[in-house]
Amino acid sequence: MKGWGTALIKDVKSRGYVEVNSVLYPPNSAQALSVTTKPKKRTKTLKTGCVDDTRNIKNKEKYNDPFIQFVKQELGIELWPEFYFCTDRQFRIDYAIPEFKIAIEQEGGIYMKGNSGHSSGTGIARDMEKNNLLVSKxxxxxxxxxxxMLTIETLLFVKELLS
Known part of the structure; x- marks a missing residue:
């Protein structure tokens, strides 16, 4: 009877036994309790649509692409990537300068044919809704x-809106 040992170990583990250094211990034993960890408490997500929004802080820490570096180097301004600007909808701005309420959108896929992403009817309608919401706010x-994106013209657009 091949594989009976593996089946036995799987069965014992399914009953809560814990393996420590190739030895199985009952769930309530000191050895098992010493290695079992309690799940991490989830921190409450703050959704404000501002710079204190947990999602925006997380995105700012996560992303640092060439465009963000370019604007920081040339204009000395911090960009917020994937910025949630409101709580009404889950819309995000590709890049934001929240203190000046400047949004920079990278329009990808505009020459693609078919129903992919932003070039589909649904995608265009969604972008229009997002743009109108941005302006209304x-x-x-x-x-x-x-x-x-990485051009002087883009920097000039940003600079003009800053003044």
Whole structure:
């Protein structure tokens, strides 16, 4: 009877036994309790649509792409990537300068055919809704193609909106 040992170990583990250094211990034993950890408490997510929004802080820590570095180097300004600007919807801005309410959107896929992403009817309608919501909340929007992001022209657009 091949594999009976593996089946036995699997069965014992399914009953709560814990393996420590290739030895199985009952669930309530000191050895088992010493290695079992309590699940991490989830921190409450703060959703404000501002710089104190937990999601925005997480995204700022996570992303640091060439465009963010370019703007920081040339203009000395911090960009917030994937910025949630409201609590009404789950809309995000590709890049934001929240203190000046400037949004920068990278318009990818505009020449793609078919129903993929932003170029589909649904995607275009969603982008229109997001852009209108941005404007209604007092944001100014710069829309650029991917090939235009790391250019002086984009910096000039940002600089003009800053003044």
């Amino acid at each position: 007092g944001w100014r929007l710069i829309r650029r193609q991917p090939c235009e």
